[in-house]
Amino acid sequence: MSARVPWFGIAASAGLLAGVVACLWLPTLAPWPVRAVCMAAGAALALRKPGLRWLGLALVGFGWAGLHAGWVLSTQLPARLEKRELAISGRIVDLPQSEPRRTRFQFRVDDSQNQLPELRGKRLQLAWYDDYDAVELGPRTQLRAGARWRFNVRLRAPRGLRNPGGFDSERYALAQRIAATGYLVDAETARQLAPPSGLQAWRESESARIAKGTPAASSRFVRALALGDTRFLDDADWQVLRAAGLTHLIAISGFHVGLVAGFCALLGAGLWRLFPVFARRMPRPQVAAVSAFVGAAGYAAVTGFALPTLRTGLMIAVVVVARCGRRPLRALDALALSLIAVLVCDPLSVLAAGFWLSFGGVAWLVWCLPGERTRSLWREFLSAQGVATLGLLPLTVVLFGQASLVGPLANLGAIPWWSLVVVPLSLFGTGLDVLHAGWGDWAWKLAAACFEPSWQVFSAMARSRFALYWMSEPAWYALPLALLGAFWLLLPRGVPGKALAAMLWLPMLWPDRDLPEPGAVQLTVIDVGQGLSVLVRTHDHALLYDTGPAVPDGFDAGERAVLPTLHALGVARLDRVVVSHGDNDHAGGFQAVQRGMPVLDSLTPAGSPVPARHACAVGQVWEWSGVKFRFLHPTPHFPYLKNEASCVLRVESAHGAALLTGDIGGVIERELVRRAARDLRADVVLAPHHGSGGSSDPAFVAATQAKVAIVSAGYANRFGHPRPQVVERWREAGAEVLNTADSGAITVWLDRHGPGVRERRRWQARLWDAAALRGD
Known part of the structure; x- marks a missing residue:
């Protein structure tokens, strides 16, 4: 007979967690009757079979997470309200x-009858834009x-880019319960209905x-x-924090909450020591526990009730309840509960x-460190730091693709100095200012003075070439193997066998980069929204064709999409960057790419505003690892005419060819058919100008004899790219048409196994982007 599993032990919590994770990592959401049956069956199993309680709770977790996710996804903006101008108040x-x-x-949005039923009480992510030419x-x-x-706004359901190593904004929207994203239209009609009030207003005024x-x-x-309030930290600040591994100390974390809770516990216990008569009403341990909870809350x-603080506050509440109930609670039991x-x-x-x-x-700390103090405080701190570094490294690599x-x-310097000096002074100043305006100025100034020297030191460390190490995207089995290796070490x-245990880290630290064989080529059309960027890899070299768009002081695809993709695919340098022409949607991310990665050479059409080293022109040919690269356009002395001057690059391997066309239109397409029709034949063609109505001339489409035509366009873009007649033209010619707006990043292999295609959204499908797969 199996042993009885406690309701609130480590086995029960592990079972519940396993069920939640299994549900949320499925490619699609199970039908709601299945989720409800799982919850009911799991609850019955947990009640009737104490030995299988962990399995019952796993079923409960599966159903519970599925019901939550289904409800949140059902509240997202329906497709029929997208692109419409809507009036909202809230x-x-x-x-x-x-x-x-x-x-x-x-x-x-206000939860009132005056609002659309689909928007009542919903949380939206909005942006108010100025005209780009405004000063x-x-x-x-x-x-x-x-x-x-x-x-007045235009909204759409949460939708983001899908690339290797990229941020998953749709998963973030699901976790944050964001029903739609959008922007203001007719900004002059915006009206304030009531002045600031509440907790968030107080936070903003206190920050000022x-x-x-x-x-x-x-x-x-x-x-x-x-x-x-991290609004005033710029990209350079975050870069230093990431490189030095200190992001967790600046973003309000559970450690800070625990620090405040501990201080309040000491304060409450100290007050009871000064006045022992109070102990007749409530024992000192219970007072310390309640004080800790009040401080954490x-x-x-x-x-602002950030999620990390809520999680830690909930953990402290569990311990407080156990302490007030005078029940013994081990650290491991407290963690499970x-x-x-x-x-x-x-x-x-x-x-x-x-x-x-x-x-x-x-x-990791509960498992590795002794429950009672057996060493000096400094040795315990060093041990905790070593355990946390080794134990969390696999998670850090998988979650962020990097290691500091x-x-x-x-x-070792930041944790004691910032958390025990700077944070207490900052909080003390805030408390004093609440009592009387201006009383906290001296504490804030002292906190800033204490912070500044350490920031200079950590900034110097972040500039070291040993600071940040980008990791390639590992296989699915790399994380469990690395965690097993950490456990063994x-x-x-x-x-x-500890030396052998270190070998279990190899799939994560040195993953297979999936490089093409000599004579083969791999193309990855990166999802950059309404723009273009293509990574071309041979066995030994990497070429980037275009770098995506960049909005001044806003979204930069070079930084947000291209560089994360390059890092995730293990590209350490770019042998050549070709910027097809100077339009922003193709060249905007060029500077970010140059800042983030070594670029050995760069080309763009003569006369282009892009500061490249050389000009592309017909007649330039080179070969890498058995793959031939050749420019088909522009011809020498061709005037710079923006789209029509785009560098057209032919990539020819031993197993097929690809054609990268930039933004050329029908005139240049017909000229290429007349001048170099045989060179246009390719297995894979990048549809010119994002599939616009003025491109993909019938003669050009027929000359390519393409098997795959790829469109790089933004979801629901204002230009209507790709045009339906263009898509149909390519399909009638026998080509499969793929669009990054629907597929995310698209990878194509031209090797001995024939042309192979992988669409990111379908290859790594998640339940939160099921709407995208349906084409809503």
Whole structure:
């Protein structure tokens, strides 16, 4: 007979977690009757079969997560309301982030009869744009957290780019319960209905007070640590934090919540020691526990109830309940009970990286470190840092695709200094300012003064060539193998085979880069929205054709899409970058690519505004690893005519050819048919000009005899690309037409196995992008 499994033990929590993860990582969501039956059957099994309680809770987790995900997805904006101008009113529910040409904010629509039923009470992610040619900032800078406004907007269901190594904005929207994203139209009709009020308004005003009372450059970090206001950290700041492995200390984390809770516990216990008579009403341990919970809840409120603070607050609440009930609770039991509480309250929290890092870090520490102090405080701190570094490295690589080699050293200084000096001073100043305006200025200034020298040190460390190491995207089995290796390495010293355990890290640290064989070629059309970027890889070389769009002071596809894809595919340098012409949707990301990766050579048409080293022209030919590259256009002395001057590149392998066409139109297409018809024959063709109506001339389409035609276009773009008649023209000629808007990144192999195609959205399908697969 199997042993009885406790309701709130480690086995029960592991079973519940396994069920939640299994549900959310399926490619599609199970029908709701299946989810409901799983919950009912799991609950019955857990009640009637104590030995199989873990399995019953796994079924409960599967059904519970599925019901949550199904409800959130059902609340997203229906397709019939997309592209329509809608009038909405509601409240700004977070701190608006103002940039030189736009302001982004989250908005909750009023739950009233005056709103569309599909939008009532929904959370939206909105942007208020200025005209790109505007110089002065518009009234959007007057947006304040907690204020009520009326806007005219255009919305769409959450939709993002899908690339190797890229940020999954659709998963983020699901976890944050965002029903739609959009932007304001007719900004002059926007009206404020009520002034700022509530917690978010207080946070924004307090952040402004810190900026006014602390003129030092480090005041932006004081605001981040005291209030969770990271709006004023720029890209350079985040780059330093990532390279030094310190992001978790700036973004309000569970550690900060625990620090505040511990201080409040000590304060409550100290007060009871000063006045022992109070113990007649309530024992000191219970007072310390309640004080810790009050402190954690208060800090979570001050930081805007960010998800990491809520998770930690819930964990502390579990411990407080056990302590107030005078029940003994081991650290491992507290962790299991906290995990169950988080999954019951929010099963979608497993979609956030912070969930795995927080619970994973605590689990490693609980398992590896002794429960009672047997060594000095400093040795315990070093041991904890070593355990956390080794145990969380596999998760960090999988979640972020990078590892900081100087991170462990930087954390040795940052954790005690920032968390025990800078954070307490920042919070103390905020508390004093609440009591009386201006009282907290000295504490904020002292916090900034203490922070500044350490920032200089960590910035120097981040500039080291050993700082940040980008990792290729590993296979699915690399994470469990690496975790098993970490587990084995952290076993007691006498356990044999630790050198062999280190071998289990190899699939993660040195994954297969899936390079083509000599004579073969691989093309990856990166999903950059309304633009173009194609990575061409041979066995030994890499070429990038175009770099995607970049909006001034906004989205830069070179930084957000192209570079993450290159890192995930293991590209360490680019032997050549070809920018087909100077239009923004093809050349906008060029500078970001140059900053982020070594570029040995670059080409663009003569007369193009792109600062490339050489000009592309007919007659330029080179060969890499048995693959021949040749420009078919422009001819020498061809005037720069933007689209019509695009570099047309033919890539010819031993197993087939590909044609990269830029934005050429019908005139140039017909000229190519007349001048070089035989050179146009290709297995894979990039449809010219994103499939516009003025391109893909019938004679050109027929001359290519393409098997695959790829369109790089943005979802629901305002140009209507690709045009239906163009798509039909390619299909009638026998080509399969693929669009990055539907497929995400598209990878094509031209090798001895014949042309092979992989669409990112279908190859790694997730239930939160099922609407995209349906073509809604």
